Amino acid sequence: MFSFAKIKGGIHPDENKHLSNHKPIAKALLPDHVIIPLSQHLGAPANPIVKVGDSVKTGQVIAEAGGFVSAYIHSSVSGEVKDIGEYPVPHASGLKNLCIKIKRHGDEWHYLPRLSLESSADILIERLREAGLTGMGGASFPSNIKYLAKDKIHTLIVNAAECEPYITADDMLMRERAEQIISGIKIAQKILKPKSVIIGVEDNKTEAIKILKKALAKENGDKSSGIRRVWPLANSTTFYENLQISLAVVPTKYPTGGEKQLIQVLTGVEVPSGELPSSVGFLCQNIATVAAISDAVLEGMPLVKRIVTVTGRAVNSPGNFEARLGTPLSELLDQAGADQDKVSRLIAGGPMMGQVMKTTDVPLVKGCGGILALNEQEIPQAESSPCVKCGKCVNACPMGLVPLEMARHTKYKDYDGAVDFGLTDCILCGSCAYVCPSHLPLVQYFQFAKGELKKQSDQDRRLDYTRQLSEVKRARLKKEADAKAAAKAAKAKKRKRTTNPA
Amino acid sequence: MVAPIVVLYLMGLILGFLLAYAAKVFKVESNPIVKEVEEMLPNTHCGQCGFAGCGAAAEAIVDGKADPTCCPPGGNGLAVKLAEKLGISLQLGDDAENIPAFAIINSDLCTGCTRCSKVCPTDAIVGANKQIHGVIRKACTGCTACETACPEDCITMQPDPTTVATWTWPQPSAA
The missing domain is CATH 3.30.70.20 (Alpha-Beta Plaits)
Structure with missing residues (x-):
């Protein structure tokens, strides 16, 4: 049923996971105040439903979804709403955005009613919505929207690849909370009724694989046989089958954890350009989200906390923290013993795809799995020089694009030319920039080009809209003028009749 | 009384036919591209370009009397499209000017x-x-x-x- 294919390209950066992959998940100290951005997800920002001065409980809704693709936002502490205003957010621009600031007094919870596996699929999907669940792997796509396509899905893929260097949050989650993950998968199974479920893990997480195997065997109810090794596969992908949940161990390579890449590695199916995985029957969900689904359904706990790796060589004791959303990164860095003098770059997310932060005052958000405080040695210092057309980037690109040509066209502002070489399919993984011997800022070129294209299409849409408006206005003015003229004519006629009754 | 009426009537008829004939034979092709350019413009007739409405601006752009960048509401996006349509080179201003x-x-x-x-x-x-x-x-x-x-x-x-x-x-x- 499955065929296996290696992903194209990819790279093997220094993993640096050893800094934090032996540290159990520690509960981060509850912060004095939290700053909760209203736009932590893809889609429309949430609309606040609390006022300054309101007292809120942990888990209480403080902002409602602002559209179809949007998400609920809950208070992550109990206390008093201090302000609804602009605060720095973890965004590449370094700009401020609308947030709700809450001063903490204690930690009193407000839970949603508990549901069970007996609930219907629609009720479960609705629960994902009211618990504010979004993908926790980085893109923060509202989960309930993904599950609405349930009839098209034949395979659920649980993404536990965690291919970004440094980050170990998902690894620790698997080691410590395998049961929670499995109950989350069962809920997803209940909604989707997929033919198969595959957990994809990279082979560098040996401990987590062992524990997951054991948990799956227990689930099977047949401890003696354990998990059958189904078949030895090409390129060292190992496949374990347990009734419906299988565990696939895939070779460590960046970016195997990309949605399209993982689907390809596990099943050999290539998601068509410009399409979502659901178009070919797959739903890919990050493992942290799966665990959060279990909390939301079985415990009635909205998404108010997540596991985040605080690491880097400017941190004295790197570790994995379970922290409340909205906690300022500075507090988490303090708890991990960050040495402010040594920090030369602060990144929210992984080193490959994360964004550089200008300040530690930004809050933790739903999609942030790592906080990196890197010292000077960890940052590439090389100056960039002109492209030598070596083609290494072409070999490294996991999407099979031609980065050097995309960059060349972008440099001369020929964005359509860049699109011809695959710009719209680029996932901004940074593999090309990693291998580039000229140290070209390739990802920045593609970010820039994508931004320009977006600006252009926004302006086009706007132009269409205003054109329509002006046509409507002119039509209305003409109608009014016609009506006036007609009234005048009628009046004149009437006057004529009265003066000339004959 | 009747003669002038007949004469004028016939004159009108003959001249009418002449005009209709001339319109067919000596027809001046209006440049169809002007119409296309006009459709690309915002058609809000705001007059920022200095012409009386988008129609006049379209004519001026096609005749080369106005630059494709002359339309502020259209911005750089429109200018690029116009230049492409007309096959002319484009001197884009600084992005800051076109915000x-x-x-x-x-x-x-x-x-x-x-x-x-x-x-x-x-x-x-x-x-x-x-x-x-x-x-x-x-x-x-x-x-x-x-x-x-x-x-x-x-x-x-x-x-x-x-x-x-x-x-x-x-x-x-x-x-």
Whole structure:
């Protein structure tokens, strides 16, 4: 049923996971105040439903979804709403955005009613919505929207690849909370009724694989046989089958954890350009989200906390923290013993795809799995020089694009030319920039080009809209003028009749 | 009495046929591209380009009397498309010059005279008589028609502030 294919390209950066992959998940100290951005997800920002001065409980809704693709936002502490205003957010621009600031007094919870596996699929999907669940792997796509396509899905893929260097949050989650993950998968199974479920893990997480195997065997109810090794596969992908949940161990390579890449590695199916995985029957969900689904359904706990790796060589004791959303990164860095003098770059997310932060005052958000405080040695210092057309980037690109040509066209502002070489399919993984011997800022070129294209299409849409408006206005003015003229004519006629009754 | 009527009638008939014939034979082809360019323009007839409406601007652009960049509401995106359509080279200004501006009404000074909303080509200004007016950002093309019409000088044009939602990456400076 499955065929296996290696992903194209990819790279093997220094993993640096050893800094934090032996540290159990520690509960981060509850912060004095939290700053909760209203736009932590893809889609429309949430609309606040609390006022300054309101007292809120942990888990209480403080902002409602602002559209179809949007998400609920809950208070992550109990206390008093201090302000609804602009605060720095973890965004590449370094700009401020609308947030709700809450001063903490204690930690009193407000839970949603508990549901069970007996609930219907629609009720479960609705629960994902009211618990504010979004993908926790980085893109923060509202989960309930993904599950609405349930009839098209034949395979659920649980993404536990965690291919970004440094980050170990998902690894620790698997080691410590395998049961929670499995109950989350069962809920997803209940909604989707997929033919198969595959957990994809990279082979560098040996401990987590062992524990997951054991948990799956227990689930099977047949401890003696354990998990059958189904078949030895090409390129060292190992496949374990347990009734419906299988565990696939895939070779460590960046970016195997990309949605399209993982689907390809596990099943050999290539998601068509410009399409979502659901178009070919797959739903890919990050493992942290799966665990959060279990909390939301079985415990009635909205998404108010997540596991985040605080690491880097400017941190004295790197570790994995379970922290409340909205906690300022500075507090988490303090708890991990960050040495402010040594920090030369602060990144929210992984080193490959994360964004550089200008300040530690930004809050933790739903999609942030790592906080990196890197010292000077960890940052590439090389100056960039002109492209030598070596083609290494072409070999490294996991999407099979031609980065050097995309960059060349972008440099001369020929964005359509860049699109011809695959710009719209680029996932901004940074593999090309990693291998580039000229140290070209390739990802920045593609970010820039994508931004320009977006600006252009926004302006086009706007132009269409205003054109329509002006046509409507002119039509209305003409109608009014016609009506006036007609009234005048009628009046004149009437006057004529009265003066000339004959 | 009858003769002049007949003569004039016949003259009219003959001249009419002559005119109809001439219209067919000596027909001057109007440049179809003008029509196409006109359709690409915003058609709000705001007059920022200095021509009387988008039709005149389209003619001027096709004749080479005006630059494709002359339309501020269209911005760089439109200029690039026009240049492509007409096969001419383009001198794009600095992006900063082409940031679309929006009308902002100072509510302290506005008397609610409705003059601005009357001249707005896109109905972007809302407000009734003697009520303070407001601008719908989404619909404003920044044509400045209201700025000229306002007797209180309370309308200013301001560029749209960059937010997290509208921010895009800057061009990399390296090689």
